[in-house]
Amino acid sequence: MADNVKPRVKVPSKASAGEVVTLKTLISHPMESGQRKDKDGNLIPRSIINRFTCEFNGAMVIDVTLEPSISTNPYFEFDAKVDASGDFKFTWYDDDGSVYEDAKSIEVA
Amino acid sequence: MTLRLRTTTFVAAAALCAGLAPALAEPADAELVINDEVTIKTVAPAAEHLKGHLDTVYSGWLFREDETRAMxxxxxxxxxxxxxEQAMEVWSTPEGTENKSCADCHGAIEEGMMGVRAKMPKINAAGDLWSLENYVNDCRTNRMGAEAWKWNSQDMKNMTVAISVQSRGMPVAVEIDGPAQSHWEKGKEMYYTRYGQLELSCANCHEDNYGNFIRADHLSQGQVAGFPVYRLKDANIVSIHQRFVGCIRDTRAETFAAGSQEFIDLELYVASRGYGLDIEGAGVRP
Known part of the structure; x- marks a missing residue:
């Protein structure tokens, strides 16, 4: 597992029914591209987050494939329409098989 | 800059710097409020010692693009x-032969380090002028028995950012009289000394030409209250001395080393030019 991997998400705690809310996510990760070489000229192996998903009450909101050119600490900002209270579940998939998760609930008045 | 700003939610205000020549781009007329909570003073009347040089001091934040400011x-x-956040973990992790962490002596970083950054650089107990980095390393080597961090190492920059956040919104409060005065005078002399093949002093850019383009970017007044800053082009934190090295290198001179007494003196003088501004607690710059 890459060092210092820590997911963070920002979701409004309240919304009105049918409102479009903005979600922000950030995960600290080196996103080593696999193209760089170390001091001795050896290739540094690729180590990136290759997939990111967000689900709301089990329904997929966004499903992203990440490629090696994405920079350190990938940041996503996207909108979702919420009709009812529930939980946003965020999942990041690492090249090495690690899965990082975070969740935030939202209350719809 | 004026044209760009008119197209956005920020309103450009020509009146803000009526004293400047019309060709200059004005600093943005925007208010820096972090997390909708802390208001940072980014414009202030210049300190008494700047009389005849500057009338108003502006944070570098005001010279940046809308998107960068929003970040x-x-x-x-x-x-x-x-x-x-990474530094916060280090803060409470014991290290060195004494097996002590920062938190063992200083307690929670929010309390122990409150206001510390605003007073840096500062005269230490032995009478020397030290920057924040010197104090961090003094703790590490003498109190913790750990290895000193290099001035511009990631560990050091992470820690100085974490400490700076605890002074967010506090006014610059460096002392320039008493034992610090000779250092301040030296720093001032450096500021107005032309260096390098291009024969440029700090003042030539940051006093005479702030607001003007330097290649594709706007010159700021070179205030350090926002430092350490995250620079988007480096995708990393930049320390004050790292910025000094970059500027002097751009004059095509041999630079002083980060952490040298020359730079600590200059840091004190430049910090004092920011009297009236608030510590930003880690700025973002392009």
Whole structure:
């Protein structure tokens, strides 16, 4: 597992029914591209987050494939329409098989 | 800059710097409020010692693009905070032969380090002028029995960001009289000395030409209250001395080393030019 991997998400705690809310996510990760070489000229192996998903009450909101050119600490900002209270579940998939998760609930008045 | 700003939510105000020549781009007329909570003073009347040089001091934040400014207004968007969080973990991790952590002596960083950054650089107990980095390393080597961090190492920059956040919104409070005065005088002399093949002093850019383009970017007044800053082009934190090295290198001179007494003196003088401004607690710059 890459060092210092820590997911963070920002979701409004309240919304009105049918409102479009903005979600922000950030995960600290080196996103080593696999193209760089170390001091001795050896290739540094690729180590990136290759997939990111967000689900709301089990329904997929966004499903992203990440490629090696994405920079350190990938940041996503996207909108979702919420009709009812529930939980946003965020999942990041690492090249090495690690899965990082975070969740935030939202209350719809 | 005026044209660009008119197309956005920020309103450009020509009146803000009526004293400047018309060809100059004005600093943005925007208010820096972080997390909708802390208001940072980014414009202030210049200190008494700047009389005849500057009338008003502006944070570098005001000279940046809308998007860059917005990043600093929300900690979630401010890339410094990822690094600050890493330093928070180091803060409470015991290290060295004494097996002590920062927290063992200083307690919670929020309390122990409150206001510290605003007073840096500062005369130490032995009468020497030290920057924040010197104090961090003094703790590490003498109190913790750990290895000193290099001035511009990631560990050091992470820690100085985490410490700077605890002075967010506090006014610059460096002392320039008493034992610090000779250092301040030296720093001032450096500021107005032309260096390098291009024969440029700090003042030539940051006093005579702030607001003007330097290649594709706007010159700021070179205030350091926002430092350490996250620079988007480096995708990393930049320390004050690292910035000094960059400037002097750009004059095509041999630079002083980061952490040298020359730079600590200059840091004190430049900090004092920012009297009236608030510590930003880790700015974001392009």
């Amino acid at each position: 600093e207004m929300d900690d979630f968007d401010n890339p410094n905070m990822v690094f600050a």
